[in-house]
Amino acid sequence: VIWASVWLSLKLAGLSTLILLVLATPLAWWLATTRARLRPVVEAITALPLVLPPTVLGFYLLILMSPEMPLGALWARLSDSTLSFSFAGLLVASVIYSLPFAVQPLQGAFQQVARGTTEAAATLGAGRWDVFLSIVMPLSRRGFLIAAVMSFAHTVGEFGVVLMVGGNIPGKTRVISIEIFNAVETLDYATAHRLSAGLLVFSFLVLTIVYLLNRQGRVQ
């Protein structure tokens, strides 16, 4: 039974990471290069999930996803289910929740790619896409890797938001952290130990990888 929730967490984290990389790349590039006055505001919005308690996020998402609200109603018309209590809803929540963990490493990586390099490429006649794909992307490889690893790990560790909008449905919204919560509440400490120890080891490995990558970056 616990494998269903492990698989669900991995699926949720994997898909969230893919979506985040697609969304965060242009956003981080804009943040890294723009001189717009709006930048601090956008940066602040991006960083909000870092400081807001999951209860705030979960509360607003529960309200927004309700079929009585425009977003929830639209979703209910397009699909035959509600956004809350669904895997799709958790995906939306996770993307918002882990956004800073994707944007910030990418933004940092993009900022380190020297402006001179991209300008030189541009004067040599490379188009903007060409510059981005053949110079910025390869030079920011490490940033992408860290963004992906952190988004994945952070989504696996998600609890409060899922508790508030998920509805605890086996195979659909009952992720690892919820399974641990249930196990602790029902005094099933054996299951709680197994899952918790698994998450602990997993998180430790992820962070070790990130710091290893960081060190390699500095050595280069």
Added chain:
Amino acid sequence: LHFAPQTDFNVRMAGFGVKIMVLVATVLLAGRPALADVTVAVAANFATTAQKLETVFTAKTDQQVVIVTGSTGQLYAQIRNGAPYDLFLSADAARIARLETDGALRPAGRKPYALGRLVLFGNDPKLIALGLRQALQSAALRHLAVANPALAPYGAAARQVLDNLALGPELDAKLVMGANVGQAFGFVRSGNAELGLVARGQVSGNDGRWIEVPRDLYSPVRQEAGLLRDTPVSRAFFAFLDSDAARDVIRAAGYDVPACKAEPAE
């Protein structure tokens, strides 16, 4: 010799920093909360009712009550790990029984204080007007919110109702579970679930949007109180739960009260 004044300055600055930190810590720690005469841990579903009981008790005895709320499972775990509560108003009888076997209750420190009833609650009065069975079979029902039967006594009661109605796997596929009955209520209230099986005590002021679940479909949720520490005030509060004043408050909140009092009236 050359570095001496500099080092001296650094030491003085560090000393200054420590003084500031001590000052800040003193200020932060000075504002201690007023000492409570009795601390009561209360299951979430009973929290608002407990506050009303507190008002009556404090008016009568002039003793300060501090109420701590949480799910019954969380509170149980906190008590087992030494939380400083004098009384525990649980949402079930099982956790109190467990505390009794654990040896955490004082002598004669266990009794029921409320019997919880289950209602079907929904935002659409028309759906509710169909009656329990028809509403649960309605095509308009996408999600039925209940408390998690493994965690919450009202969830277990809801499970009994569903098992006794035997409406089949289609209904089970529509179940969404809150960690407690409060969350299940919130799922309906926020419009995310059309219907929910929740506690009668939660739906006051929502006329036309709830119906009673027939009592032959489940056994009422027997909420028990446990006395964890023996002080004059905790004994007084424990006894107060049986008083006519307290029983009126509990009944007004939508609970039944135990048939016979555990102790003779004053």
